[in-house]
Amino acid sequence: MEPIWFFIRRLYEFTGNKILFNVSGMVFVSFLEGLGIVMLVPMLTLSGMSGLQDDEVPLAKWFGFIHEIPAPWVLPAILGLFVLVVTTQSFLKRQVTLQNIKINQSFDLATRTETYRLLLQANWDFFIKRRKSDMISSLTSEIARINGGITLSLQLLATVIYTMIQIGLAFWLSPEVTAFVLASGIVLALFSRKFIRRAKKLGTQSTELARLYLAGITDQMNGIKDIKTHTLEYSRLGWMRAMSSRVLQEQSEFIKLKTTTQFFYQIASAILISGFILLSVQIFHTPWAQLLLIVIIFTRLWPRFTGFQSNVEQIASFYPAYKNVLRLQQECREAAEFAIGDEADHPVRPLEVKTSLECRDVSFRYNRQDERFALQNIDLEIPANRMTAIVGKSGAGKSTLIDLFMGLMLPEVGQVVVDGVPLTNAHLVALRRSISYVPQDPFLFNDTIRENLLMVKPGAEEGELWEALDFAACSEFVRKLPKGLDTFIGDRGVRLSGGERQRLVLARAILRKPSVLVLDEATSALDTENESKIQEAIERLKGKMTIIVIAHRLSTIRNADQVVVIDQGRIVQRGRFGQLAKDKRNLFSHLLGNQSDDESNAEGEERIRDVRG
Numbered sequence: 001m002e003p004i005w006f007f008i009r010r011l012y013e014f015t016g017n018k019i020l021f022n023v024s025g026m027v028f029v030s031f032l033e034g035l036g037i038v039m040l041v042p043m044l045t046l047s048g049m050s051g052l053q054d055d056e057v058p059l060a061k062w063f064g065f066i067h068e069i070p071a072p073w074v075l076p077a078i079l080g081l082f083v084l085v086v087t088t089q090s091f092l093k094r095q096v097t098l099q100n101i102k103i104n105q106s107f108d109l110a111t112r113t114e115t116y117r118l119l120l121q122a123n124w125d126f127f128i129k130r131r132k133s134d135m136i137s138s139l140t141s142e143i144a145r146i147n148g149g150i151t152l153s154l155q156l157l158a159t160v161i162y163t164m165i166q167i168g169l170a171f172w173l174s175p176e177v178t179a180f181v182l183a184s185g186i187v188l189a190l191f192s193r194k195f196i197r198r199a200k201k202l203g204t205q206s207t208e209l210a211r212l213y214l215a216g217i218t219d220q221m222n223g224i225k226d227i228k229t230h231t232l233e234y235s236r237l238g239w240m241r242a243m244s245s246r247v248l249q250e251q252s253e254f255i256k257l258k259t260t261t262q263f264f265y266q267i268a269s270a271i272l273i274s275g276f277i278l279l280s281v282q283i284f285h286t287p288w289a290q291l292l293l294i295v296i297i298f299t300r301l302w303p304r305f306t307g308f309q310s311n312v313e314q315i316a317s318f319y320p321a322y323k324n325v326l327r328l329q330q331e332c333r334e335a336a337e338f339a340i341g342d343e344a345d346h347p348v349r350p351l352e353v354k355t356s357l358e359c360r361d362v363s364f365r366y367n368r369q370d371e372r373f374a375l376q377n378i379d380l381e382i383p384a385n386r387m388t389a390i391v392g393k394s395g396a397g398k399s400t401l402i403d404l405f406m407g408l409m410l411p412e413v414g415q416v417v418v419d420g421v422p423l424t425n426a427h428l429v430a431l432r433r434s435i436s437y438v439p440q441d442p443f444l445f446n447d448t449i450r451e452n453l454l455m456v457k458p459g460a461e462e463g464e465l466w467e468a469l470d471f472a473a474c475s476e477f478v479r480k481l482p483k484g485l486d487t488f489i490g491d492r493g494v495r496l497s498g499g500e501r502q503r504l505v506l507a508r509a510i511l512r513k514p515s516v517l518v519l520d521e522a523t524s525a526l527d528t529e530n531e532s533k534i535q536e537a538i539e540r541l542k543g544k545m546t547i548i549v550i551a552h553r554l555s556t557i558r559n560a561d562q563v564v565v566i567d568q569g570r571i572v573q574r575g576r577f578g579q580l581a582k583d584k585r586n587l588f589s590h591l592l593g594n595q596s597d598d599e600s601n602a603e604g605e606e607r608i609r610d611v612r613g
């Protein structure tokens with residue numbers, strides 16, 4: 001139960017004495033609730049209404065003052081006192097409930113932000129090795145379960161304290177009967193351990209199922225276009241039906257378990273109370289006023305046991321959520337690459353690459369167990385303010401290489417060096433702030449064009465936005481949109497064409513005025529006209545920033561200052577485009593040759609001939 005204790009300790013650290021104060025409040029409220037009912041018996045007895053004598057009634061001497069009250073006022077006074085106790089109790093209960101909600105909400109907020117902060121601090125390797133939907137599940141439903149579990153734990157604590165008080169009171173009134181009730185409670189608690197184990201097991205199964213469901217539905221929503229085009233609707237519906245049936249079955253199992261324990265407890269309670277009355281009347285000859293009081297105590301004490309059992313079962317079923325979130329937090333801590341500091345106090349300035357980015361004898365594997373290296377013995381200098389193109393077959397290691405330059409992953413062997421200084425976690429934020437990266441599959445947020453641009457440079461002026469859009473050949477299509485910059489572009493920019501999305505991401509990259517611009521297949525979705533516009537714009541950037549381009553379409557990199565050819569994780573050629581194209585036997589020429597075969601249109605042929613000179 002360590003993960004549960006961990007979060008309870010966190011709650012105490014987070015709220016301090018506030019939580020103790022509230023638990024005491026909960027205990028006091030329950031005490032008043034019990035008192036309201038328990039005191040009615042002796043008071044009504046003393047008022048002479050029940051026909052019993054004072055000495056037959058427990059607690060009678062506490063209420064001796066009733067004899068001082070004039071007869072016509074006795075009943076109104078007793079009932080008035082009862083109303084006062086209930087009113088105080090209800091008022092306090094409301095205050096405690098409101099305070100509990102406040103504590104819960106702020107703890108929920110703290111747990112969410114803490115978990116998300118840790119997640120954001122984790123390195124890239126952490127993300128590529130995990131299922132994203134599992135992290136989503138932890139950040140959504142599992143944290144909600146933890147919070148539900150915390151509420152239940154606090155209730156449980158208050159119940160335990162209150163039950164102790166009641167047990168003490170009951171002992172004072174009748175040690176035999178209380179001992180009998182307690183012994184029965186302990187026997188039942190031992191018996192019900194098996195129900196708690198079962199609840200924990202069901203909780204683990206349903207958490208795993210919830211994760212599978214989320215993973216499946218996320219995949220399908222991401223691939224909805226494929227589902228439609230391959231007419232996979234029927235099979236996906238089958239998946240949903242099967243999954244939902246499993247979820248429902250789990251729920252029924254849990255409800256079955258709960259009702260079974262309730263069933264046992266109710267039967268046990270009927271048997272116990274009957275046996276107890278029989279014993280009291282026939283063997284102990286207990287006076288009926290005392291019997292009545294004890295029955296009241298019993299009927300109040302017993303539901304505490306059942307409530308306790310049901311709370312413990314519920315908390316046990318939440319256990320996997322505690323475990324998963326705690327594990328996620330621990331793994332994130334282990335994978336932390338930097339700490340998200342308070343920007344206001346420690347602003348991190350982007351680093352300006354002045355001389356070069358280098359890889360010195362770098363080797364890298366995604367998995368240390370793999371024999372194959374994704375990159376091996378890479379020695380490469382990328383001069384500042386020049387354009388370097390990286391080419392190679394699919395899977396050669398191009399993206400891995402730029403991920404290492406961006407500090408997304410650290411080399412297993414060797415160093416990445418920026419302006420002569422080895423890259424460590426200490427400069428990571430500054431380096432990343434200096435880089436704008438345009439990936440193969442550009443990502444846009446479900447917001448307006450303006451917000452998508454401002455995300456990277458909050459406070460940028462209108463003129464700057466249009467300048468960036470002009471650069472990326474976007475202004476024309478943005479102006480034509482009904483709301484211009486304020487047009488919503490949908491989920492991942494779905495309301496734009498692939499080329500428009502790509503150009504917009506490029507505009508966003510440029511808006512930041514980076515020191516290093518990394519383009520990973522960034523113009524692959526563009527038509528020839530827009531591609532050449534962007535080519536020209538990139539040409540104009542030459543000399544102003546360091547540009548690294550990964551290109552499959554080799555005609556786009558003919559003006560690069562250096563071309564690096566990678567094959568199976570190694571650099572096999574390096575030089576200027578024309579120089580590499582001249583040697584007909586090497587890989588670069590082979591790649592060029594393939595493209596001239598692929599590009600069947602005359603323009604493509606023309607371009608290849610052109611670049612080969």
Ligand SMILES: Nc1ncnc2c1ncn2[C@@H]1O[C@H](COP(=O)(O)OP(=O)(O)OP(=O)(O)O)[C@@H](O)[C@H]1O
Nearest residue numbers: 128366367374392393394395396397398399400401
């Ligand atoms: N997350 C990963 N886990 C394990 N192996 C990976 C991972 N990402 C890439 N690889 C492997 O590393 C090698 C290099 O991949 P990389 O993505 O760098 O190639 P690439 O040249 O960029 O390919 P492409 O042009 O198709 O994008 C490949 O063999 C690939 O299978």
